[in-house]
Amino acid sequence: MLENTLPQLEQLIEDIIAKNNQLKNQVAELEQQKSLLLDENETLQLEALDGEEKQKQTNNVLTSLLGKLQSVEEVN
Template sequence: MLENTLPQLEQLIEDIIKKNNQLKSQVAELEQQKSALIDENEILQLEALDGEEKQKQTNTVLTSLLGKLQSVEDSAEVN
């Protein structure tokens, strides 16, 4: 019985070591993907903030132009 058990145990240990190495490789790959996604997320957040800032600036310019147009229109009605 011991003659059969020992080779089986050795094979199981080899299989476990192999599986452990595969899992370590997968973990490393997932860590790289996570890091890339974190970087991409930060870039997208910065782009969104930049877009919001540009939208605010555009809104300010349009509001100013609308105010100027309104004042020209008001002065034309007075005359």
């Protein structure tokens, strides 16, 4: 019985070590993906803030132009 158990145990340990190495590689890949996604997220947030700022500026210009048009109509 011991003759069969020891090789089985050795095989199980080798399988566990192989699986552990595979999982370590997956973790490393996921960490890299996470880093890339965090960078992309930060870029998208900055772009969104920039877009909001441009939208506010455009709105201010349009409001100013509308005010000028209304004042010209009131004079005429």
